[in-house]
Amino acid sequence: MADTAEVGPGPLAGVVVADFSRVLAGPYCTMLLADMGATVIKVEGPGGDDTRQWLPPERDGVSTYYLSANRNKQSIVLDLKEPRDLQTAHELLDVADVFVENFKPGGLEKFGLDAASVARRWPQVVHASITGFGTEGGRTMPGYDLLAQAVSGFMSVTGDPDGAPQRAGVAMFDVITGLHCAVGILGALRERERSGQGQHLELDLLSSALSGLVNQTSGYVAAGNVPRRLGNDHPSLYPYGPFPAADRDLVICVGNDRQFLKLVGVLGLAELGEDPRFATMAGRNTNRDELRPLLVEALATSSADHWFEALQAVGVPCSPILGIDEGVEFAASLGLAPVAQAGEGDDAVPTVRHPVTYSRTPATYAKRPPTLGEDQESVLEWLRRRRAE
Structure with missing residues (x-):
């Protein structure tokens, strides 16, 4: 030694x-x-x-x-x-x-x-x-x-x-x-x-x-909010989670209104960016049940790989859902060794x-x-x- x-x-x-x-x-x-x-x-x-x-x-x-x-x-x-x-x-x-x-x-x-x-x-x-x-x-x-x-x-x-x-x-x-x-x-x-x-x-x-x-305990400690299970949804952001494309699920993470405008533009739903129900994060959170089927219908027209490339190109955070083996290989493909x-x-x-x-x-x-x-x-x-x- x-x-x-x-x-x-x-x-x-x-x-x-x-x-x-x-x-x-x-x-x-x-x-x-x-x-x-x-x-x-x-x-x-x-x-x-x-x-x-x-x-x-x-x-x-x-x-x-x-x-x-x-x-x-x-x-x-x-x-x-x-x-x-x-x-x-x-x-x-x-x-x-x-x-x-x-x-x-x-x-x-x-x-x-x-x-x-x-x-x-x-x-x-x-x-x-x-x-x-x-x-x-x-x-x-x-x-x-x-x-x-x-x-x-x-x-x-x-x-x-x-x-x-x-x-x-x-x-x-x-x-x-x-x-x-x-x-x-x-x-x-x-x-x-x-x-x-x-x-x-x-x-x-x-x-x-x-x-x-973090935000879950802070929500209770600072505001008395008791969070509940939302599956793959986020309590404060929408859309933020997996969505089905034509062949498999794709994770889409919209963190602000600008990203939402880009998302709906790629999906051919630009009018949703002007809809008062969906134009703001607060509105999308409140009206997620109305928004989700519109997004799912558009995503169903093409593959997850297609949408991944198209959304990545305009700066909308998204990713495929991979296995551990694929995750390691994906990290390697990004040069992360x-x-x-x-x-x-x-x-x-x-x-x-x-x-x-x-x-x-x-x-x-x-x-x-x-x-x-x-x-x-x-x-x-x-x-x-x-x-x-």
Whole structure:
């Protein structure tokens, strides 16, 4: 294992992250930090991260769920119930800048790794704790993303108006919490440059969900509005969603009156742009039931590909509805290079690239997601060298 001073040119080169998290929110956060050059030591119990067993799908017998959030990390196995392993955990905190964990509230106290103990013994460390529902009334609730989708109100606004509430097709609040955690850590590291002190960051899935619901929660908090399921419609914009063409659906997103004029012009319905029922966004929202059949009738005269090209040409936001496979290929066709090879040679693993493009300090993909404990000896030797300095 290279010393932290030798890590690549990323913006977080030299930052050491002790990653005691598992599953998705924490690992996704620490992977982003690792992509930016931080040295991330992934500490796993003897059974390993739960997601190692979450398959199919798999690649060479390894869960792709695990692969999605663990590149660029060093893996060691520590059983915190064993005195020697607990000592190693403490030694890791001695050299760490950041400590990320998602243990149940109170679960780390017996190991001297709770917030109060960390602040006392390692005051320089930025300590990020991720829970499902906080440390007060929700401390006993398991931190599953689907539970957060349910209680946040997300499922109540997802699905057809007359159908059942629906979950998202991905653990979206785990991902949002991971993003919030990464942002919080960067802010705390910046503040530490001024004060020389770390601090404790608390994140939970529910708070991240309520923040991530943005206009929906704001509508209730600021105006008392309780949103309802609208299927694929938007509560404040119309037309904004999928519409059937002659062969398949096409997503059309009209965000202002100018775009509506362009849309109806292409569809041969220019008169609708002057119709007082539809000329303004407020009018279109109120009269969407009258407007929709007129748009559908016009769209039915040609294919989705035809309308996509015609609407794109005049600047009306629209897109086909693609599968995940097609979405990756579409991103590639736009020059976005969505796939990055983590690791080198035959051991490299294709992963979805870091979402930020840096002009001077690009994200790196030096190491494939590690097997359980594969870096045990090199990390322990690195810690011995650090203690001797």
